[in-house]
Amino acid sequence: MKKFKLGLRTALAVLALSGMTVNAAPALAAGKMTIASSQDPGSWDPIDTFLVAWAVVSTNIFDGLTYRGPDLKLVPGLAESWEELDQGKRIRFKLRHDVKFHDGEPFNAESVKFTFDRLLGAEGAKGPQRSNYTAIESVDIIDDYTVDMKLKTPDPVLLTKLAGYGAMIVPPKYIKEKGEDYFNLNPVGTGAFKFVSYTPKVNIKLAANPDYWGGAPKLSELEYRFISEPATAVAELQAGRVDLVIPPIIPIGMLPVIQNDSKLEIASVPGPTVDALRFNTRDGITADPRVRKAIIMAIDRATIIKSILVGQAVEITSFQGASSFGYDPELKALPYDPEGAKKLLAEAGVKPGATIQIDIRGNDTTMNEVAQVIASYLQMVGITATLKPYETNVLLNDIIPQGKTGAMFEQKWGGWTFDFDNTAYAMYHSGEKWNPYEKDATLDKLLESQRPLTDRAEREKILKEIGKYVTDKALELPLYNSNAIYGISKRVKGFVPAPDNRIKLNEVTVE
Known part of the structure; x- marks a missing residue:
C-alpha cells in the first residue's frame, strides 16, 4: 500500500505556500x-x-x-x-x-x-x-x-x-x-x-x-x-485598460515596447509549450520521408531562435522540452545541411520549383515571422512554400482533425503534464484527433506499452524510444521550446x- 496523505498541519503549510488557506473567514x-x-x-x-x-x-x-x-x-x-x-x-x-x-x-x-x-x-x-x-x-x-x-x-x-x-x-x-x-x-x-x-x-x-x-x-x-491581435493587446496594456497579457499573445518583436514602458514589465518563465511544423505524411511530396528529412535539413533552426526569438526559446529535437519526462538529451537532430537537402530531394524525384503549403495560426505573429524565414530557407533548396493563415479555432477544430492541411501545418502544444506521454499519444497514436495522417502499428504498440508501467526508469526508456522513432520517421519539423511571456502592469x-x-x-x- 502506498499512501499520499497530509496531516492537517502539513496541509495548511503546503496550501499557504501555494497561495491558499483553508476555511479562512471571508x-x-x-x-x-x-x-x-x-x-x-x-x-x-x-x-x-x-x-x-x-x-x-x-x-x-x-x-x-x-x-x-x-x-x-x-x-x-x-x-x-x-x-x-x-x-x-x-x-x-x-x-x-x-x-x-x-x-x-x-x-x-x-x-x-x-x-x-x-x-x-x-x-x-x-x-x-x-x-x-x-x-x-x-x-x-x-x-x-x-x-x-x-x-x-x-x-x-x-x-x-x-x-x-x-x-x-x-x-x-x-x-x-x-x-x-x-x-x-x-x-x-x-x-x-x-x-x-x-x-x-x-x-x-x-x-x-x-x-x-x-x-x-x-x-x-x-x-x-479575448484579444487575438498582439498590437491591440499591448496597446490596451499600455493604456491601462488591461492589467495582464497572457502568453502567447506577445510576439518577440514587441517585447521592447513593454520593456521600455516604465509602467509595465515582462515576466518570463520556461514553459512546457513546444512549436513544430508537422507534416502531411499522406499526400503530396511530404508523403516521402526523404522529402521530410530534406525540409528539416534545409532549415537553420539555431539562427531562427537567435535572430527572431532573442533568447526566449531553446531548440528541440523531438516534440518536447527538456523539462518533459521522456526527454532524451542524447537524441540528435538532423543537421542544417542545405546541400544534403538538395541531394535528398533529387533522390526523391522532387524537381526545383516544387510547391508546398504551410498552414499557420493567423494570430500567431511570432510563428508568422518564423514561417516566412522557413519559406526563404526552402526557396534556397528549390521548394516554393506559400503560407496559409487560419483563424485558430478553424485550424484546430476543422483543418487539422479532418486531415485537410497543406504539406505542413503549425502545431503548438502545451504538454502541461510535463510528461511526453501526454504529447506523444495525442500526436502519434492512430485515430487520435491530432494525428489525421499516420497509422503506424509499431508506434501504437510503443505508445500503449508505456502507459501501464509504474517503473519510471522502464517507462522513460520507452518514451525515449518513441522520441527516436518519430525523429527517424521525420513526422515533424521540431522547432523550439518557448518561454511563457507575460506582459504585466506594475x-x-x-x-x-x-x-x-x-x-x-x-x-x-x-x-
Whole structure:
C-alpha cells in the first residue's frame, strides 16, 4: 500500500505556500483585474476543450481533486488526501468537507462520481478530454466524503491529470436541471471566482467567491478579454485598460515596447509549450520521408531562435522540452545541411520549383515571422512554400482533425503534464484527433506499452524510444521550446507567472 496523505498541519503549510488557506473567514474583496487572452474557447465545460485559453480562465472557476501551482508541485485540491490500494489498481480519495459549488450545491462524493461518469460516458465521448482518462474504470462512493477510483491499468501521470482540464469537478444537480448546452455557456464550479457573464468572442466576467474553501479572493472582479491581435493587446496594456497579457499573445518583436514602458514589465518563465511544423505524411511530396528529412535539413533552426526569438526559446529535437519526462538529451537532430537537402530531394524525384503549403495560426505573429524565414530557407533548396493563415479555432477544430492541411501545418502544444506521454499519444497514436495522417502499428504498440508501467526508469526508456522513432520517421519539423511571456502592469501585486498559463488569481491585488 502506498499512501499520499497530509496531516492537517502539513496541509495548511503546503496550501499557504501555494497561495491558499483553508476555511479562512471571508474577507471583503476589492478591485478589478482585466486580463487579455488570445482565444475564446467557445465552451466552458471542462470536457469540451484541450485549449490552454480555457485553463487560463477556468483555473479560477473550477477545482480538481489535486492542484498543481506555478512551482509545478502537486498538492491537495478538493481531495484532502489520497492513497494507492491493491498494488495501484485503486486510489482512495478523502474529500474536503463544507465545500459548495457556486450555486450552493454541496460538493461531495456524489459530485466526484458524476464528474467522472460524465467524462467517461456519452457526453465525454463528444469532446477531446476522455482519452486522457481512459485508465479509469469507475469511481465508487465509499461514503459522502470518500471515493475509490478503480483503474483498468495504472496511469503514472493520472494524479497530475486530475489537476486540470477534463477532471475538473462539476455540479450534478445544476447540469441535470439546466442541461449541457446551458452549462457550456454558464459554468459553475467550486473555484475562487464565480461566473457572471459571457459574451462570445468578447469577454467573460467573474466575481469573487467569498466562501471559497481556499480563502476569499483579494480581488472582487476578473474580466478576461479575448484579444487575438498582439498590437491591440499591448496597446490596451499600455493604456491601462488591461492589467495582464497572457502568453502567447506577445510576439518577440514587441517585447521592447513593454520593456521600455516604465509602467509595465515582462515576466518570463520556461514553459512546457513546444512549436513544430508537422507534416502531411499522406499526400503530396511530404508523403516521402526523404522529402521530410530534406525540409528539416534545409532549415537553420539555431539562427531562427537567435535572430527572431532573442533568447526566449531553446531548440528541440523531438516534440518536447527538456523539462518533459521522456526527454532524451542524447537524441540528435538532423543537421542544417542545405546541400544534403538538395541531394535528398533529387533522390526523391522532387524537381526545383516544387510547391508546398504551410498552414499557420493567423494570430500567431511570432510563428508568422518564423514561417516566412522557413519559406526563404526552402526557396534556397528549390521548394516554393506559400503560407496559409487560419483563424485558430478553424485550424484546430476543422483543418487539422479532418486531415485537410497543406504539406505542413503549425502545431503548438502545451504538454502541461510535463510528461511526453501526454504529447506523444495525442500526436502519434492512430485515430487520435491530432494525428489525421499516420497509422503506424509499431508506434501504437510503443505508445500503449508505456502507459501501464509504474517503473519510471522502464517507462522513460520507452518514451525515449518513441522520441527516436518519430525523429527517424521525420513526422515533424521540431522547432523550439518557448518561454511563457507575460506582459504585466506594475500596479499588479502578488502575481506569480505559471509555466503552463494556469494561474490562480485569488491572492493577486491591483493598486
